[in-house]
Amino acid sequence: MKKFLIMISICLISLNSLSASEFEFGLILGSPAGLSAKLWNDQRTAFDFGLGWSNYDNDRFDNDNDRVHLHSDYLIHRFDLIPVDQGRLGLYYGIGARIVADKDLKFGARIPLGACYNFPEVPLVIFLELVPVVDIMPELNISPDIGIGVRYLFGKNPASAKNKGQLKKKSDSKKEDKDEEDKEDPKVKLQW
Numbered sequence: 495m496k497k498f499l500i501m502i503s504i505c506l507i508s509l510n511s512l513s514a515s516e517f518e519f520g521l522i523l524g525s526p527a528g529l530s531a532k533l534w535n536d537q538r539t540a541f542d543f544g545l546g547w548s549n550y551d552n553d554r555f556d557n558d559n560d561r562v563h564l565h566s567d568y569l570i571h572r573f574d575l576i577p578v579d580q581g582r583l584g585l586y587y588g589i590g591a592r593i594v595a596d597k598d599l600k601f602g603a604r605i606p607l608g609a610c611y612n613f614p615e616v617p618l619v620i621f622l623e624l625v626p627v628v629d630i631m632p633e634l635n636i637s638p639d640i641g642i643g644v645r646y647l648f649g650k651n652p653a654s655a656k657n658k659g660q661l662k663k664k665s666d667s668k669k670e671d672k673d674e675e676d677k678e679d680p681k682v683k684l685q686w
Contacts, residue, residue: 518531521643524640541566543565544565545564564592567606598632
């Protein structure tokens with residue numbers, strides 16, 4: 495019962511961000527393989543979720559025993575590191591948790607590192623991630639999760655030319671506001 499409550503708690507905490515303006519849903523292949531979703535909080539942060547199965551355990555493949563895998567991560571994205579002409583390419587990192595239901599219930603921390611690409615005119619996102627995992631229950635174990643996936647984007651596509659222009663206009667207007675504030679300030683700034 496205690497293990498079930500831990501799984502439910504993680505799901506509820508993750509679903510707390512349902513007011514996000516963008517939602518992605520799709521598939522992930524690798525370890526784990528299954529369903530993948532992402533809820534955006536703002537332009538840089540999101541929660542992602544995975545529900546799937548894996549036959550990888552303790553640094554070895556075990557084809558006789560599939561494991562149900564549930565994870566959730568808090569992600570921070572950087573879209574300014576690798577400029578692209580079309581679409582939007584981002585690198586991300588974060589922290590999360592996973593539960594693996596096997597003979598024993600496993601609980602661990604995840605540190606996702608990945609890249610995602612938003613196509614410019616179609617609402618699709620592809621991603622690749624490498625996730626070091628530190629299981630803390632029932633015993634200490636370190637292993638990787640590796641996945642590649644695709645998600646359909648519901649909501650505004652930030653990579654479309656129309657939305658890129660809107661984001662640039664917002665950025666330019668903030669810069670203009672700052673320039674106006676600097677002009678209005680009659681104080682003389684001394685530099686040593």
